[in-house]
Amino acid sequence: MxxxxxxxxxxxxxxxxxxxxxxxxxxxxxxxxxxxxxxxxxxxxxxxxxxxxxxxxxxxxxxxxxxxxxxxxxxxxxxxxxxxxxxxxxxxxxxxxxxxxxxxxxxxxxxxxxxxxxxxxxxxxxxxxxxxxxxxxxxxxxxxxxxxxxxxxxxxxxxxxxxxxxxxxxxxxxSAAEQQIRESEDRFRRMSEDAPIMIWIADSTGRCLHLNQMLRSFWGVEDLGSFDWSHTIHPEDRSGIIKAMQAAVTENSSAHVKGRYRRSDGTYRVLETVARPHLNEGGGFDGMIGVNVDVTEREEADLHKQLLINELNHRVKNTLAVVQSVARQTFKGLATGEPKVKAFEGRLSALAQAHNLLAAESWQSASLEEVARKSVNGDADIRVRISGPPVQLAPKQAVTTAMALHELYTNAVKYGSLRSTGGSVDFSWETTDQPDRWLTLRWSEHGIEPVPKPTRRGFGSTMIEKALGAEFNADVRMDYRPEGLQCTVIARQHETPAA
Known part of the structure; x- marks a missing residue:
């Protein structure tokens, strides 16, 4: 067959x-x-x-x-x-x-x-x-x-x-996917254990599933099953931290919160926490993953720095008050409306306004726009139009700019375009990425009556040219035209404000 x-x-x-x-x-x-x-x-x-x-x-x-x-x-x-x-x-x-x-x-x-x-x-x-x-x-x-x-x-x-x-x-x-997951989890755990920050994972009920070695040591935890991290929060901080975590879950967004937690030795430390929700494939909430960083020393340093700044602000105000008192005694024989007295008091006020702006920012920097608005009669004079992109000035630059703008404004009111109600001023600025210039300031007066050219150089023009020129490593041009002063400052040196 x-x-x-x-x-x-x-x-x-x-x-x-x-x-x-x-x-x-x-x-x-x-x-x-x-x-x-x-x-x-x-x-x-x-x-x-x-x-x-x-x-x-x-x-x-x-x-x-x-x-x-x-x-x-x-x-x-x-x-x-x-x-x-x-x-x-x-x-x-x-x-x-x-x-x-x-x-x-x-x-x-x-x-x-x-x-x-x-x-x-x-x-x-x-x-x-x-x-x-x-x-x-x-x-x-x-x-x-x-x-x-x-x-x-x-x-x-x-x-x-x-x-x-x-x-x-x-x-x-x-099997390959499971192996990849096992390898990924193993890599995460090895990385987590050696990380110089505290890493944790919690389930949807808030129970800790994973604490890395640094965090286990911080809390003195051996058995995660019986550990409740919320009991370590300082009573005064508990409500804020819990609300921040709940808001992150509700809005599916990251939580960024600071608070005091009790360490294993009983002392409280300030931890900064960044956490985000973890969602499953169906979009359901599976829990949170986050990191804690001990910022206790940084917080103490910031507090100490703020105390020093407050003391500095207090001393500056006292010094300005003393200067003002000395000035009053010096000008005692002069009338209150005497030009020299008014000029001095105006300059002192401009200096105080700049100091107030810097004090509000902990003497780190000041906004050029805020400096400008405070320097032209407290932003009350609508004849002065101010415009320009956001620019932060270092403390010395802010003080010098405030003094210069005060002189420009005072000069415009007394002799320039603002001596009549119909005149106006445009103060604007622009920034560039060019290496030889980063900031250009323009003060442009627009008078309705001819403005006479000054016959002598006063304190204001000298201060503007020398102080701004030195502080910004700038070219300063003063052009006296019939419609008013045109002042252009081209700054070459960019001093980065303190972080």
Whole structure:
């Protein structure tokens, strides 16, 4: 009885039993080799083939032998990669060749197949998720017309093997993903343990799931199961911290809060916390992850610095008061409205206004716009238009600018465009990235009556040119025009305000 005839004498019961055995073996397969072995046994048993093979697409999309029976190495090398389908094909159907000699295949391929003792072949696609992932082959030595029953059996075997390959690949992907998660968690824990800051993770109820070594040491925690971090918050800070965390959860935003926490030795330390909600794949709240930084020394230093600044502000105000008192005694014999008295008091007031602005910013910097508005009659004179981008001035620059603007404004009111109600002034500035200039200031007067050019240089113009020029390393141009003074200051030196 030939191999092709052996199929014909099988009963439906035998075929059913063989398919059940294949299903059972594929279900219990622990590796791909087990899948291949079960498939080749079923092909040989149910289709009566002594020779068969299984081929799968590799990562480059090439069809490669992965398991075989009864095929020589030279034959496998010669036909390796040959396939009627491409990766991802979804409408693949089996191909059965009764006699290779009767096909239109290339002569070299026909000779290769015949030299291996093969005449009839079956190409049965292996499908996973609806796409071709490979094929299995049946080989018969004599011409053979494949019956519908044989075709159905071949498709049934391919379907079972395809399901098994799909399950195995899904299991591989799941195992790889789990391995990546384990490696990621391991990297996180190793990084977290050695980090120079306190790192924590809490679940959706606020219970700590993870505290790194630095934070465990801070709180003296050994058993996370019985630890409640909220009990370590200073009573005066508890409400604010809890509300900040709850707001972060509600708004799905980061929380940034400072508070006092009790350390394991019983002392309170100021911790700055930055935390954010952690959401699951469905968008549900899973908990919080955050870091704590001990800023106790920094807070104490800031407090001490603020005390020193307050003392400085107090001394400056006292000094200005003393200067004002001395001035009053000095000018005692002069009338209150005497120009020299008014000029001195105005300059002293401008100096005090600049100091007040700096005091409000802890003597770090002052806004150029604020300095300008305080220097032109407290922003009450609507005839002065002020415009320009945000610019922060260092303390010495702010004081010098305030004094210069006071002189410009006073001069405009007494002699320039503001001596009449219809006149006006534009004070503007602009910044650039050019290395030879970073700030340009412009004071432009627009009078309705001709403004006489001064016959002598006074204190104001001298102070403006020398003080601004020195403080900003600037070019100062004073242009006295009939409509009023045009003063341009091109600053080359940018002194960065203290951080």
């Amino acid at each position: 030939s191999a092709s005839e052996s199929v014909l004498v099988r009963t439906d019961g035998e075929d059913t039993a063989a398919l059940l055995r294949l299903t059972d073996r594929l279900y219990r397969a622990e590796a791909l080799d087990d899948v291949y072995e079960a498939a080749l046994d079923a092909i040989g048993d149910m289709l009566g083939c002594r020779r068969a093979s299984i081929l799968l697409f590799d990562t480059h999309g090439e069809m490669r032998f992965v398991a075989w029976r009864g095929l020589s190495e030279s034959y496998r090398k010669a036909v390796d990669g040959h396939t009627p389908w491409k990766p991802g094909d979804r409408n693949a159907v089996p191909i059965f060749v009764p006699d290779i000699a009767e096909t239109n295949e290339a002569d070299w391929l026909k000779r290769t197949i015949k030299s291996e003792g093969i005449t009839a072949l079956g190409f049965i696609p292996l499908m996973a998720k609806g796409e071709v992932v490979g094929k299995f082959m049946t080989y018969l030595p004599d011409p053979h017309g494949f019956t519908q029953h044989e075709r159905d059996l071949a498709v049934a075997i391919a379907r079972q093997v395809g399901f098994s390959l799909e399950r195995y690949r899904a299991e591989q992907a799941r």
